[in-house]
Amino acid sequence: MRTYNISPLWRSTIGFDRVFDLVDAARHTAGEANYPPCNVERLSDERYRISLALAGFSPDEITVTAEQSVLTIEGRKGDKGPRDFVYRGISSRPFKRQFNLAAHVRVEGARFDNGLLQVELVREIPDAMKPRRIPIDNLDVQQIEREAA
Incomplete structure (x- = not known):
């Protein structure tokens, strides 16, 4: 069973709109590529850490933005001129990863x-x-x- 019908829940619940929106968004993004790879780690009951593998990026090419209940991490490589790769295995494509945060979760800091x-x-x-x-x-x-x- 891969599909869920949550429409009955919309009719019988009040104030859970955000939860249903998150479920719906997760269903639509399940097939998308997850670049760059990341870990989400629970350090304690109240502390978490998100780690993103950003080989080849420098801190000035990355932006971290916390806005209401969404954490957005974006990266864009600067153009360093023409290069002749025999094989290119390290990705340098731009990315944008978003993480939905629960109520009362705040970003304490970031380090590279x-x-x-x-x-x-x-x-x-x-x-x-x-x-x-x-x-x-x-x-x-x-x-x-x-x-x-």
């Missing part, structure tokens, strides 16, 4: 080392959304009757 671009991500849950303990008032029956009167 030995042909690998590493982008550090952190999930920061706001205090208002963290679990909190609710104190329970202990009122006896006489207090309730006094307050009602």
Whole structure:
């Protein structure tokens, strides 16, 4: 079974539009080439790292942009004049990779080392959304009757 019909979910859910859009986008991009190769690594419950193999690129030929819930990494090689390759195995084609970020995930930084671009991500849950303990008032029956009167 390779196709899923999610239209019944659209009718019965509210506020999950982004999730369905992500599922639909993943379905359409499944056959596309994934260049450059990358790893997505979970370092802890709240920290992640994306590593892209960018052999032949320099840091000034790469741009990393975080916009709302999308991280975009683009690369474009500068033209270094005519070269005569006997065999060309290292790709220098331009690329654009996009990663959808969950709510409250922010890009902490990026570094380029030995042909690998590493982008550090952190999930920061706001205090208002963290679990909190609710104190329970202990009122006896006489207090309730006094307050009602």
